[in-house]
Amino acid sequence: MNHSSSSGSMDAFISISPPEEKDSKNEEVYSREFQAMLDGLEEEDKLEEAGQATEKKKRLSMVQVKALEKIFEVESKVEPDRKVKLAEELGLQPRQVAIWFQNRRARWKTKQLEKDYVVLKANYDALKLDYNNLQQENDALTAELRDLKAKVKEDCDKFSEKIKDHDLCENDDDSTGIVKEEIDVNAQLLMSHASSSFQVNGSSSSSDSSNHHHQWFQPFEPRMIVGNMHQSQLVKVEEQCMITAEECCNFFSVDQAPSLQWYFTGQ
DNA sequence: TTGTGTTTTATTGCCTCC
DNA sequence: GGAGGCAATAAAACACAA
Numbered sequence: 001m002n003h004s005s006s007s008g009s010m011d012a013f014i015s016i017s018p019p020e021e022k023d024s025k026n027e028e029v030y031s032r033e034f035q036a037m038l039d040g041l042e043e044e045d046k047l048e049e050a051g052q053a054t055e056k057k058k059r060l061s062m063v064q065v066k067a068l069e070k071i072f073e074v075e076s077k078v079e080p081d082r083k084v085k086l087a088e089e090l091g092l093q094p095r096q097v098a099i100w101f102q103n104r105r106a107r108w109k110t111k112q113l114e115k116d117y118v119v120l121k122a123n124y125d126a127l128k129l130d131y132n133n134l135q136q137e138n139d140a141l142t143a144e145l146r147d148l149k150a151k152v153k154e155d156c157d158k159f160s161e162k163i164k165d166h167d168l169c170e171n172d173d174d175s176t177g178i179v180k181e182e183i184d185v186n187a188q189l190l191m192s193h194a195s196s197s198f199q200v201n202g203s204s205s206s207s208d209s210s211n212h213h214h215q216w217f218q219p220f221e222p223r224m225i226v227g228n229m230h231q232s233q234l235v236k237v238e239e240q241c242m243i244t245a246e247e248c249c250n251f252f253s254v255d256q257a258p259s260l261q262w263y264f265t266g267q
Numbered sequence: 268t269t270g271t272g273t274t275t276t277a278t279t280g281c282c283t284c285c
Numbered sequence: 286g287g288a289g290g291c292a293a294t295a296a297a298a299c300a301c302a303a
Contacts, residue, residue, distance in 0.1 A: 057276050057297045065275095077290090099277060102290070107275090109291095 060100070064090045068097070072104050 067090060078086060078101055087094040
């Protein structure tokens with residue numbers, strides 16, 4: 001390793017050496033460096049005499065680098081006056097000091113970018129994991145909703161079928177009571193399906209937003225539709241049920257928010 | 268010893284500021 | 286217009302495995 005100064009100044013190893021570095025070991029190192037530097041200078045002289053250019057790059061000594069590093073910790077840029085003074089102290093050309101600080105800033109920037117990248121990547125990974133979890137939850141809820149829609153449609157079809165069957169024997173005097181019972185039972189069956197399904201839906205999901213379905217659906221009591229009516233209202237109920245049986249199949253639409261207008265207007 | 272990858276020193280060209 | 290900074294790059298020095 002060549003630690004000789006490119007300036008060739010012997011002052012470099014004398015004026016800048018901190019007191020703690022002037023032990024016997026370092027003196028030995030410096031004398032070797034001096035010798036190497038002198039040898040190098042001799043060689044340069046010979047080459048110059050021979051008319052050859054001496055463009056060899058030379059690394060700064062450990063002492064020079066340490067001194068520069070220490071200053072860099074405090075200030076990443078040096079004023080022109082400081083630069084000249086520092087160059088004199090270190091036995092370097094002011095240009096060398098400027099280049100060293102320039103390269104040092106570039107190295108610092110690269111390291112900083114690497115650090116920033118690590119932090120950003122960690123954030124990105126955490127965010128991606130979160131997104132994937134939400135995506136899975138969304139998929140599960142969508143599938144559950146699809147099943148519920150199918151189940152509700154199935155019940156609606158059955159209910160409509162029952163009512164149509166009833167139309168065939170509407171002249172029967174005793175049919176009113178039977179119809180009332182059937183509607184009551186079917187309505188309960190239909191709504192209990194929907195209601196219980198939504199309770200399952202609410203409990204199966206960990207997200208808070210899914211509980212809202214349960215909250216807005218819970219007041220829905222089948223008996224409120226049929227159970228407390230006078231017999232004179234039953235025909236109207238039948239007509240309404242024919243409509244709502246069709247409508248209820250589209251009630252839980254994913255694309256459109258459910259409307260409870262039909263429920264509130266009936267009260 | 269040698270080939271290869273990395274680090275350090277230095278140059279070049281462009282840009283900004285005074 | 287000159288000085289200085291920065292990015293890109295060259296080239297020498299160095300480290301290290303085979």
